[in-house]
Amino acid sequence: MKRKFKLAIPGIALFDILLYIFFSFATENFFSSYNTILILRNSCTLVIASLAMTMAIMVSQIDMSIGSVISTAAVMVALMVNKGIPVIVAIIAAVAMGAAVGAVNGILIAKFKFDFWVVTFSTMSIMAGIALVISGGETIGFQNEFLDWVGNGTLPGGIYWVIIITALITAFMIWVERKTNFGYNMFSIGGSEVVAKNSGINVPLNRFKVYLFSGILSAITGVIVASMTAAGGPTVGSEYGFNAMAAVVIGGTPFVGGKGGMLGTVFGTILLKILASGLSMMGIEPTWQKAITGVIIASLIIIDVLNEKRKVKNGLRRVYHDVEK
């Protein structure tokens, strides 16, 4: 049992803790429950978007459309709430839009075998355009009690509801990944499409599901972004695509797919946010923050690669004795 637990926590969590300790000593105000909760709150939307990206990367592909779906969902919610449409209908409509985009991506990629890059890049452009058109190019503010509660409401202890919601979504997605056939199939397809086919796995169907999930999660992210800012901006999602890719890769799911997983992605995302918070508090200018973040990401990945090589080498040594003795 103990061993299983050890396996389930990705190594990147350790870096999160180290970085947290470092900033706690390096800056005055970093170590406080207020700031910790703020870091978690700031991570929420990127965590959900990155979960979506994890699925696509897990099956050796990329969903470029995540960011635009976020923008469109945020704008849709803002417009509909301002029109007096019940908020629950607005949310359902936004999620349905995400599911539709995901389904189109999935059908074109899985059934018609179009290149995933071309397809998701196209839907990314289309949805980015639609967000701009329906919003008229402007950020649309709104007021809604329920959405305000979602985005800014807190529990008595000062913990935001959005953190709880994100945790629930994350737990559900980790359950899907680790406890369902679909989750296992993602690992198989990413590991080797040929092997998956040889094992009787319906590769197109599972790919379709990946993009469907990805679209839905992106739309949920958009709704939460809108709730937290009480506004729907037509370009709020534009940074999410690349940040999500970074979070996924830092979290231990390589672009070739087949290993890693969602929990790693969560820690990868939090790592980015710890960095952002800590560097700001150290008084480093935003311009330099980006460069420093890049250096840290690169070194993490180098450490990971070296570590992996060492493990493989030791693995070889071990097997060599197992085999012969």
Place this chain on the structure above:
Amino acid sequence: MKYNEDRVILRMSGITKRFPGTLALDNVQLVCEKGSVHVLLGENGAGKSTLVKIISGLYSKDEGTEWYDGKEVNFANVGESMDAGIGMIHQELSLLPERSIAQNIFAGRELKNGIMVDNKAMVKKSKELLDRLGLDYNPNTLIKELSIAQQQMVEVAKALSHDVKLLIMDEPTSSLTSKEIAKLFEIIDRLKQQDVAIIYISHRMEEIKQVGDYVTVMRDGQYIDTLDAKTAGMDELIALMVGRKIGNLYNRTYHEPGEIIFETKDLTGLRFRNVNIHVRAGEVVGLSGLVGAGRTELAKAAFGFDPVEKGTVSLFGKTMRHLSPSKCIKAGMGYLSEDRKTEGLLLPMSIEENIVEASLGKFFPNGFLSRGPEKEQGKKYVEELNIATPDSSKAVGELSGGNQQKVVIGKWLATGCKFLIMDEPTRGIDVGAKSEIYKLMDDLVAQGYGILMISSDMQEIIGVSDRVYVMFDGEVSGELERGEIEQQAIMRFAVGGKRGGNEA
């Protein structure tokens, strides 16, 4: 051929399959009986793999009928054929390196507990399966940590993880050692008693009599004949298979060896230690041993590819410092890797491009590539090595295994090297092409080349080598001179025995 109609489980007739530009199968038939082994025999490209892929639902047939278990069937995917009780062991390893043994065995058919995947049950079932095959592996081990032979046995376990009525084995022994082959044959016997029908594809002629009941010969996508495997003669089968008579497979002429051109002193590395071996000009030295004994690792380290912990390598009398592949090539060494498709060749590129690949600096000293020398070299080696192709601009991926291997040989000869390490030079190559590769090796040593040949094929080691080293557990456990090379002596060293028993 007469079949016992009550026991027939699979009957295929008139099967035709077209791929763009080729007719892969042309009116082929095949019948399998319960509890018997039907061997499919044929050279590479004869259509054996295509035929079994149609049975398992990976490919769809264009024409013909398939009756399975009393019904006409047409499987659209592997899932359907598995549900019908057809299992397949693939020729290329079909496992996920980053997943555990248990996860691999049940990939795509995970055991469930309600709607949740039940990992515990899968580990337990895997353990039982592995025990039944006599394998003492931990089901939680990742596949990438296993040796190739171990992986192949996991593949067997995977195929047996659901109830099979028909089991297809596509060259299951190509990466197994004799010990595991014996185990596999035991398993086959047990399955036969359980009335499982088996289709067995192999290049190894000696296996046909050992396991087969029927043998169907295919050639160029066509059905040739079906014979009784127990009475069919080896020569008869080979003649049917290649459509012509070939002489003795191993035709070696002995040359008096010259200078020592390759020598290791106390070489120690990742999975081998204290290795002292040498190769002289004009001899083929065999390097035998079980899979996992450290032969390939030794070769890769001697070529500068893997790190060396201590010891030295000398080439043509010069001790090499800071080994690296480029230095070794400059010094006159070439290395034909075990896996030519991923390590030896650039499959989408042409023959001529592959041939100049390792000697770009030699043919294009000013740093710019040009078509002239490339064409010239391509043409030269296509002729010299007798590579079967209309012209040298064809992509290597379209050639058969034997011709691909010749391109790799050509690539190394083009560098001007005089010493070659050949790692499993005839793995997955059909009999006709094998004898050509052996002939080529014989010609090369006659011209003063030295060859170190790593092989898991005992017949090949005995038939081709002038001298043999045997490795066990990372060390050279024995050396056999010309005249002493025989199966029993090699096996004794390969499992760790010492010469005469008193030198230890």
